[in-house]
Amino acid sequence: MKVKKLLVMALVMMSCVTMLFASPAKEEATKTDEPINIVFLTHKENEEATFARYIAEFQKSYPNVSITYEPIHDYKSNIEIRWTSGDWGDMCMIPHQFLPESELPNLFASLGTVDEFDAKYEFASAFSFEGQVYGISSTGTAYGVLYNKAVLEKAGVTSIPKSPEEFYAALEKVKANTDAIPLYVNYGAGSRLADWEWNARGSLTADANYKNKLIYMVNPFEKGKPYYTVMEMLYNVVKMGLVEDDPATSNWDTCKNLLAQGKVACTVIGSWATIGTQQACETPEDIVFAAFPWNIDGKQYATIAADYAYAINKNVTGEKLEVCKAYIKYLSEDSNFSYDYGGIPIMKGQDYPATLTGLQEANVTLVLDNPPLQQDAGLFDEVNSESELYLGKYPQKARIVEAAMGQSDETFDQIMDDWNKRWTSAQIAVLGPDYASASKY
Amino acid sequence: MAHYRENRISRIKGALRLVLRYLSLAIGTFISLVPLVTVLFASFKPTKEYNSTGVLQVPANWLNFENYLTAWTKGHMGLAFTNTLLILVFTLIGAVLTGSMVAYVISRFDFRGRKLLKGAFLVANLIPGVTMQVSIYKIMTSLSLVNSIPGVVILYTGTDIISIYIFLQFFESLPKSLDEAAFLDGANYFTIFFRILFPLVKPAVVTVAILKGVSTYKEYYIANLYLQSKTRFVTISTSLYAFTGEYGNQYNYICAGVIITIIPILVVFLLLQKYIYNGIASGAVKE
Amino acid sequence: MTTKNGLQHFFSERRHQQALVIMVFSLVPVTLLVLFTYLPFAKMVEFSFFKMKYIGPRTFVGLDNYAQVFSRTDTVKALLNCFYYMGAGVIQLSLSLFFACLLSFKLKGSSFFKATLFIPYLVCSLAVGFIFKFFYSRGLVLDTVLQGLGINLESLPYWLKDRAVNNYSIAATSIWRYMGQSMVLYIGAIQSISPEFFEASSIDGATQWQQFRYIMLPHLKPIVALTILLMIKGSFSAFEGPYVITYGMNGTATPVVLMHQLAHEANKVGLASAMAVVLLALILLVSWIQKIIEKRMGD
Known part of the structure; x- marks a missing residue:
């Protein structure tokens, strides 16, 4: 008995030790014919088939290279913990607007200069610092509204709304004339609420520097300013009962299916949602992505933003670094990734995927945030973090919906006042009391 | 005679206790399993059916594995x-x-x-x-x-x-x-x-x-x-x-x-x- | 003389042997404890004195973060939400004690019931959000059951949308999830009671209630005290339920949900760490009070 137990214990320890030492040692720069293995952390789960296709394609030119994809669930919560260790793999995806620009060189290898990339690539500066590029966006997303045109037609709406008034009128018509939910607000899904906010930048202002100006703007959330307008629309649609009956239990998967079945008329979201909804729909041509209901002298704009970007660990050197760069080049230029996911193509001059032709036909101008001036790098994130307004994220938008649902006694104006107050004190804390005069835009 | 009655009373009491026991266990079991009904239904529905039917709709084919x-x-x-x-x-x-x-x-x-x-x-x-x-x-x-x-x-x-x-x-x-x-x-x-x-x-x-x-x-x-x-x-x-x-x-x-x-x-x-x-x-x- | 010497020798050797056993047996567990709990905890305390993100430079701010923890209003609100989970915890432990005792007596079909009552504990957290969003959706699972009992849908609240009830709804899911776990724990403890107690007591004509009151309950005291303590900790640090079901929105944020949001969404790692330290102090305080009450009741 005793012997047996001791034996088991010894075995446990031995196996621990052997497994410990068996774990692969760090690879150094290798010679050409020696095999190179690249570990690639990705947020895309459930995509093994697609990745296998890319790897096979890439190996035609680099036969001695193998690539291991590691999908990570809940990527944004986990990836930071892994980055802090330094030893996290060779390549990864950087979530968009996740890291202050100044941190990029501490984590990733430079891929080249912005000027080099800008000639060929969209979003060349989205992940750059001091003129160096650290990440290449995998695709792009436009923000706006996803409609089921058949529902609109059934309700008697003949054209896609181009102003808030037309938008409300269309939704009211859907409510009166059909059984469909006019707008699915997706409150229960949390992060989807953030999609409203993007429209307050490019779509409403046509100004590529609007995000940068926010850093220095005095009370950017007061009445009449873009953020107020967009957030008020979110408040109003909920308040007017134009959304699902029980938003607290809603989720994106349900939204997608209801939209595809014509039980929902529209939802405010990013263009990435188009392809999935079309695939779920029997008449895909009814699902159209359009710009946010707003126009400037009849002309429509849509905010576009980079998506997750490819990046290389700064500890990768030598030939492996070159291989990693080549793989990014392959993914960006030849893999068709943007088309596979119905996103905005990453290479300049490429045609838009079929899912987004609606935008092109409506002659919508796409507006991409400019990177901040060098001295402003990282400032937006700092003011944002300090203020806890979670711009680009959902928590404060949830607050607006809750007020509109009658679940809190705040009025919309009180919330916006609070936003202004928080933003102002964060501006003072980060930039000093004379923040407004420091703007260079 | 009295003894017999006492016996009967205690037997009824015992039976009642047994019923109460099973009743509480049955309620417990019901509460444990009901939330899982959505899981069970969904697990038998092909993607298309899952997407187009309500979560409380019984799957069309219970043998769809x-x-x-x-x-x-x-x-x-x-x-x-x-x-x-x-x-x-x-x-x-x-x-x-x-x-x-x-x-x-x-x-x-x-x-x-x-x-x-x-x-x-x-x-x-x-x-x-x-x-x-x-x-x-x-x-x-x-x-x-x-x-x-x-x-x-x-x-x-x-x-x-x-x-x-x-x-x-x-x-x-x-x-x-x-x-x-x-x-x-x-x-x-x-x-x-x-x-x-x-x-x-x-x-x-x-x-x-x-x-x-x-x-x-x-x-x-x-x-x-x-x-x-x-x-x-x-x-x-x-x-x-x-x-x-x-x-x-x-x-x-x-x-x-x-x-x-x-x-x-x-x-x-x-x-x-x-x-x-x-x-x-x-x-x-x-x- | 020789016997005395031998005895002395015997004792000293016994003490040595004891010391050896104590060292050998606690070496690995204590190493793991220090390495993976106390060391990281010390780090967290260190973090709480800095203004910092997970990544990037940090600045020492002294007690600033602690001052903030006490001056914010959302921390208090989040803390108050813990009481819903404490209430649910009391119900959960009472129910599991009830079922554990019921199932410890001989009963036909008890294996079946043990298994069914244990099933919810086997469901992974990924499925919990899915299950309860639909469970509480207007007109779906719960509403259907209640309508079956003759309750009018109009008179029912929106279980997650209405702030008047949503915390109860989410706390109730923790009863569902963890009842089976504490039940097994209690059943296990009841099994450590020597059967002779029951035999002797039955010969003396004790009823099952008396057996419960005078044999099981005293014997279960230490494990009940531990589960109460862990329940208190669990309520103060409730996270998974509110996180997977409502993301802590609509007034359902608990302290840990708030910390998670501050650390991961607002990048205020120092502040979140300070909150965690304060929360631990609070848990220790409450468990100390619990101990005093226990002692009082014991006397």
């Missing part, structure tokens, strides 16, 4: 079961050994630091460790324990006050005269522990194995963070994440997977429970 097949193959659940089994075996050995040894030391010896030892394990279980993961991750990297099964085994084995308490409870119910006699017979403490006391606390081992086993089996955060290569180190708790994503979840597969993961552990539970539930017979008679 396609989702189960997909969950099994695309979720790599075969490999996941192997990995989880490996992790479970070592974690349970580790948890049972460490738990019983610490409990033995605390229950049998009076030494300086005994209270401190017990307190240290207790307090460790009270820390809300939201921002501790970064440091733990760094320690794990410096020990090269990331992406290795021994790494997660060590983290799971770590500290678990519940196992220690379960063992304490059992050790304290064993008379100390037992060790005393053995000691006077010339046995040393190691022999006493491994050969005399340990075999006597089998029910505790089974209880710990069930509770620790289930929590390890389900544990997702550590598995997700430390077993990074999902192709090599996928576990039962992380396998279903193959069907989720920022842009949508395939719930019909997830639901099938949930049922696949529940079944084996339920079978093990049923097999094991007779070892702990040897039954205090109602009245004096042992089963």
Whole structure:
């Protein structure tokens, strides 16, 4: 008995030790014919088939290279913990607007200069610092509204709304004339609420520097300013009962299916949602992505933003670094990734995927945030973090919906006042009391 | 006559008590199982049907095991079961050994630091460790324990006050005269522990194995963070994440997977429970 | 003389042996404890004095973060939400004690009931969000059951949307999830009671209630005390339920949900760490009070 137990214990320890030492040692720069293995952390789960296709394609030119994809669930919560260790793999995806620009060189290898990339690539500066590029966006997303045109037609709406008034009128018509939910607000899904906010930048202002100006703007959330307008629309649609009956239990998967079945008329979201909804729909041509209901002298704009970007660990050197760069080049230029996911193509001059032709036909101008001036790098994130307004994220938008649902006694104006107050004190804390005069835009 | 009536009354009372018992158990069972009805329904619906029907609509075909097949193959659940089994075996050995040894030391010896030892394990279980993961991750990297099964085994084995308490409870119910006699017979403490006391606390081992086993089996955060290569180190708790994503979840597969993961552990539970539930017979008679 | 010497020798050797056993048996567990709990905890305490993100430079701010923890209003609100989970915890433990005792007496079909009551504990957290969003959706699972009992849908609240009930709804899911776990724990403890007690008591004509009151309950005291303590900790650090079901929105944020949001969404790692330290102090305080009450009741 005793012997047996001791034996088991010894075995446990031995196996621990052997497994410990068996774990692969760090690879150094290798010679050409020696095999190179690249570990690639990705947020895309459930995509093994697609990745296998890319790897096979890439190996035609680099036969001695193998690539291991590691999908990570809940990527944004986990990836930071892994980055802090330094030893996290060779390549990864950087979530968009996740890291202050100044941190990029501490984590990733430079891929080249912005000027080099800008000639060929969209979003060349989205992940750059001091003129160096650290990440290449995998695709792009436009923000706006996803409609089921058949529902609109059934309700008697003949054209896609181009102003808030037309938008409300269309939704009211859907409510009166059909059984469909006019707008699915997706409150229960949390992060989807953030999609409203993007429209307050490019779509409403046509100004590529609007995000940068926010850093220095005095009370950017007061009445009449873009953020107020967009957030008020979110408040109003909920308040007017134009959304699902029980938003607290809603989720994106349900939204997608209801939209595809014509039980929902529209939802405010990013263009990435188009392809999935079309695939779920029997008449895909009814699902159209359009710009946010707003126009400037009849002309429509849509905010576009980079998506997750490819990046290389700064500890990768030598030939492996070159291989990693080549793989990014392959993914960006030849893999068709943007088309596979119905996103905005990453290479300049490429045609838009079929899912987004609606935008092109409506002659919508796409507006991409400019990177901040060098001295402003990282400032937006700092003011944002300090203020806890979670711009680009959902928590404060949830607050607006809750007020509109009658679940809190705040009025919309009180919330916006609070936003202004928080933003102002964060501006003072980060930039000093004379923040407004420091703007260079 | 009076005796007969009394007998009848007590019999009615007994019957009533029995009815109440079964009634409360039936209600408990109903509440336990009703929330799972959505999972069961969804697990039999093909994607198209799942997308187009309500969650409370009965599946068109109860014999459609396609989702189960997909969950099994695309979720790599075969490999996941192997990995989880490996992790479970070592974690349970580790948890049972460490738990019983610490409990033995605390229950049998009076030494300086005994209270401190017990307190240290207790307090460790009270820390809300939201921002501790970064440091733990760094320690794990410096020990090269990331992406290795021994790494997660060590983290799971770590500290678990519940196992220690379960063992304490059992050790304290064993008379100390037992060790005393053995000691006077010339046995040393190691022999006493491994050969005399340990075999006597089998029910505790089974209880710990069930509770620790289930929590390890389900544990997702550590598995997700430390077993990074999902192709090599996928576990039962992380396998279903193959069907989720920022842009949508395939719930019909997830639901099938949930049922696949529940079944084996339920079978093990049923097999094991007779070892702990040897039954205090109602009245004096042992089963 | 020789016997005395031998005895002395015997004792000293016994003490040595004891020391050896204590060291050998606690070496591995204590190492793991220090390495993976106390060391990271010390780090967390260190973090709480800095203004910092997970990544990037940090600045020492002294007690600023602690001052903030006490001056914010959302921390208090989140803390108050813990009481819903404490209430649910009391119900959960009472129910599991009830079922554990019921199932410890001889009863036909008890294996079946043990298994069914244990099933919810086997469901992984990924599925919990899915299950309860639909369970509480307007007109779906719960509403259907209640309508079956003759309750009008109009008179029912929106279980997650209405702030008047949503915390109850989420706390109730923790009863559902963890009842089976504490039940098994209690059943296990009941099994450690020597059967002779029951035999002797039955011969004396004790009823099952008396057996419960005078044999089981006293014996279960330490494990009940531990589960109460862990329940208190669990309620103060409730996370998974509110996180997977409502993301802590609509007034359902608990302290840990708030910390998670501050650390991961607002990048205020120092502040979140300070909150965690304060929360631990609070848990220790409450568990100390619990101990005093226990002692009082014991006397």
